[in-house]
Every structure is written in C-alpha cells, then in structure tokens.
Amino acid sequence: MQLNICHLYPDVLNLYGDGGNIITLTRRLRWRGIEATVTRAPIGSPVSLTGADFVFIGGGQDFEQQVLLEDLHRGRDREIRAAIEDGIPFLTICGGYQMLGSYYETYDGQRCDFIGALDLCTVGSKKRMIGNYKFQCTPEAGGSIVVGFENHSGKTRLGSGVQPLGKVLAGYGNNGEDGTEGAHYKNVFGSYSHGPMLPKNPAFADLLLATALERKYGNAELQPLDDRAELAAHDEMCAKL
C-alpha cells in the first residue's frame, strides 16, 4: 500500500512546527510498512491535487497572505474545492484552516475573500488567543481528546454546512465563545491546533491515515504501534490543563 501526501504551500504556510504533521504521518505509515510519498506544492507549483490521497495545509504569517491569495485565485481555489467534494482527506491548521472558509475580516473591517470551500468565516479580534489547549473530537471525528497549542487572533464562526471538529475542554478554540473547535466536513479536518497537532495525538493521526487508506483501498486495518512516548507527552499536557 502507498499514500501520496501533498503538502500545499510549504513555502509560506509553515509556521509553528506544522511540518511536524507531515513527519508524523509518513513515520506512522512507514512503521507499518506502508509507503508514503510527500509532494511539496509551493506557490506557483503546477502540482495537481488530483493524484493526492491526502492534503496538508499549515498556518502562516499575515505578511505572506497576499502572495497566497493571488496564487489561490489563479485556479488553485477551484481545484481545492473539487478535491474536497471528491472526498480527499485534508488536514488544515490555523491560517490554512481559515483559508478554506468564505472570508477573513480584519479587526478594522477590511474583508479578504477566501475560497469558500467550507461554510465558515473568520473575523479578526484585538486580543490574541494564545496557549496550550485541549478539545474532545466529536464521535464522527473519532472522539479522542486532542492537546495542542493555539495562537490566533481570528475568531472563526461555523455555518450550518459544517460540523465542529470538537468541543473545547480548556482554552479558546474557534472563537473563545461558543465552545467549538475546528471544523469537519466530508474528509476535511480543520483546526487551530499547532504543537504540532499530530505527534502528541496518535489516535487522531491514525484516524486521518485510516480515512485516507479506506478511500484509496477500501480497507483501513492499521496495525497498532508502540505509542508510549506519544501518549506520555499527550497525558502530561492533558493533566496540566
């Protein structure tokens, strides 16, 4: 078995160790004897998403947002929407998560149109929401408890077309108000969780792998791994929060 993992915009969306998610996915596949091929698709790249079995998008700095938007509007936006509707699994973090929504409105009212793949939007706030946090995934998203580090000033509101990824147990999540964290639509998982998200949350990492393998091969029996180190880090942070 083999998975093609596409890392979209690794050149500009690469803040806060989010690339660690790619390392985690590939290691956990290879430890099980499953091949993983990672393709980087930076800005301007001709790489198509149609051959991808999994797409990852990380978070970025505001400075690079303009560069990104230009590239998105050159056709990448249509391609991402089609890939999502086609059921390709996505993990998107922070800026990459917001980007899938319909727009971002800055604190002083400037509106920036995003790609509208997911029914959600984000509004900037004055106060940054920073810190370790934890949330419990919905049963549809595996139900595991995820620990991470959030760092965002945007408040995301979900529309009726998407489900939250989970319920905040400690910290802010989507907006610090409605108790929701992230979004789940088809096989897209969006979250504010840096940390990075996957290394310390092996159950969630395996859910993503299982989703991708099931879509490609119709079965997703994942051999169990020795996750003692991962779970020790997970449980330690969980206990602190």
Added chain:
Amino acid sequence: MLKLRMILAILLGRAMRLLSRLLHRGGTDLPGRAALKLCPELLRLLSSEVKSLAITGTNGKTTSARIIEEAFREKGWSYFANRSGANLISGITTEFIMNADWRGRPRKDYAIIECDEAAAKKVFGQLKPRVVVVTNLFRDQLDRYGEVTHTLSNIREAMHGAPEALLCLNADCSLTASLAGDLPNKVIWYGVNKGAAPSRPQPAISDATHCIRCKTEYEYSYITYGHLGGYRCPHCGYARPKADVAVTDVVEQRADGSTVVIDWHGSRRVVEINLPAMYNIYNAVGALTAVTAMGIDADTAIAALGRFSCGFGRMEQFKLGKKGARMMLVKNPAGCNQVLEFLETISDPFALVICLNDRSADGTDVSWIWDAEFETLGRLGSRLRRVIVSGDRAADLRVRVKYAGVPDERITLQRDYETLVRELEQAEETVFLMPTYTAMLELRQAVIRHVGGAEFWE
C-alpha cells in the same frame, strides 16, 4: 526636582540589588524595574555621558557582546556590559545604576549593551547608542512577539530613537538588511560572501522566502544557513548589499574554531575565530564591524576574535565526564539547526543531552522543535551513542527525537538535573548539552555544583 528623583531612584535600585544579593538571587532585573518606576527617565540620565554600543537581533547577541568585550579589554577601555542576559530595559538600567555613583555620574567610559529586540524601542531612545549591531532576524518565541515582521518594525521604531547611531547590519539577512531603506542612520554592512550553491535542497523551513518589499520569491546565488546568503528579488531588484566587512573565504572549520579570510574595508586578513560553527563566523564579523565602528583599530579587534571565550552556555566547556562537555544554548529553529550541523562535524562518539523548557523566557510554545532539523541526529548513526531528554517538556522532546529517527533504545528521559549530572560524570564519551534558556540556567548550576564554574551574574 528631576535630579532628586534620579538620586532616590539610584539609591532604591542599589538597596534592592544589595538585598537580592543577600538573598542569593541575581538581582539583575528588579532593581532597575523599581528605579524606573520612580524615575522613568533614569536610563537616559545615567547613560548620557557613557559611550554605548548596542547589540540586538534574534541570535548571537551574547556571543557578539563577549567578542566586543574582549576587544575593549585589549584596548584598555573602561567599560561595563549587561553580562547576564538581563537585556530588557529593567536589566539594562540595573547595570547603569551599578556603574554610576549615587549622584548618577558614570564610573566607566563605555557600555556594551545587549538588547532584546522587543525592548529596543524603549531602550534606544534613552540610551542613544553610538553604534548598533543587528545580528539577524529569525523566528523566535513567536507567542511573545507575534511574527518576525513585527520584530522588524520594533527594531525600526527603536532606531528612530537613535538617528545618530552607526548601524552595523548583516547584509546576508534580507529581513535585517531591509532596515536600511527608511532610516536616517549611516549603515556599515557585514556578511559572508560565499556559501553553498543554492541548488542544494532548500531547508524545509526558511523565514524569508519572499521579498520583504514586493513579495516576489527571492533568487539566491548562494546560501550560508537558514535564509542567509546572496538573495535578490527578480521583480523589484531588492538585493543583498555589498558588505564593507566581508568574510571572503572560509579556510577551515574545526571542532574548536574557524579560520577565515576577511576583507575589512578593502584590506584582506587571515583571521582566527576562537569558536566553531558558521553562526559564530557571523558573530565574529559582526563584532569586528561594530568594534571598529567604535574606533578600535582592526588589528586589535582581529586579535580579540582569536582569543575571546564566551561561556554562559554558549559553547561553554566543562570538565564533566572523561572527555569533557560543551554546553550550547538553543533558543529557536535557526540556532538549533546550526548546533545540529556542528554536531554533524564531530567525528568521535558523543552523548547528547537536550533540555526543553516552556517558561516565558524560553517561549511557551514548544512547537518550534518540529521546525528544527533533528533528523540530522537520525543520520549520525552510532557516533551518537545516546540522547538524554530533559526539562519541563522532556516528553515532547522524546517524541521529536523518536520521529527524527534515533533508535528508541538510545533515548532516555531524565528530569532530575542532579541525577543527570551524576550520570554524566561517568560518561566515557564527549558530552554535548543543548538546553533552552531557563533550562540552561538550572542545568548549568547543577553542572557547576559538580565540576566548578562561575555564578551567572559574575
């Protein structure tokens, strides 16, 4: 009235310092903070007669300051420095209080001030430094500062408070170099003229891939490390300026130092640098530029590069274990990658201790360990005898090292520094210690209790 306030503030600061020392605390920060509350202009008043050199930037501040000190000492100048990493306005003010008499008259002619990037805007306007060095800008503690471009605007704002200062800038850092455009200051450029061909695989993480002016992707003629090198924007033409003080050749890089050729304002010299690794070549050439901008002759400054030692966790050596130990502070991905690259050059077997804390001085977000290329460790094979992870976030480090490809049986977790140091005393192999800032303070104390060394405020 102001004079009276100043005197009271000085007396208050000195009293608090005395109290701190009696209580066996460093007392580097609190006295200045209290004194500034009483007299907010205190730093301006105390520094007006002192000729100051300030160093800011993400990495290399402390090492640069130590090199500069060595040159000042060699020259016989009377100076003081904020030696213990107390680099916010409070810590800097404490140093000025301790180096003035009770009426605020300075006891020394010169000051070497290392200044936090975010604190610079409060400090420079009062300090009015003669020379400012900006070493580089990398991602560092983003949970505290926001993004690297915000750090850049902090420094720009700081420079508006010191328009007379000679500005020594790292030409190879596209972020740092962009400071020159809209500041009144006279700029002296330094850098390294040669590096690896840009065709080599780009590092997974670069802090500045796109032009700071027009956002087009840079083209590189060479790269030294991280995003440093010969960048050029194909769209607006923003490019690396020619360096006035430049390393034209790296003759040799050894485990204990480097030999380079430096072109100093047109004259070429072979220079010995008494610390290993590429990032210390930058620290050396930056310090040389700054010291000569202060008026010290190049020969004296170059002699200092071959002699200085910096201690305090920066390549600091200890007689720990059978083969000795070196402590290398790491604070962010760029610095960490440089240390990992240095470890790759070590041919003898060694043990590595990594300590990760997440206190406010370290940055509370530890995700940066995934931006650093720990995969280097996975490629070292049996030369890397063992990795011991420690610190508040040892569990996170353990996962990182595991995913970097280090075999599980070579990784251990030990949180207790006493036990750790006792274990290391028995080490047959060379020991390298890689702590983050607050972990360094504690680990260093534990090492010193066993094998000796200086207290942190000395």
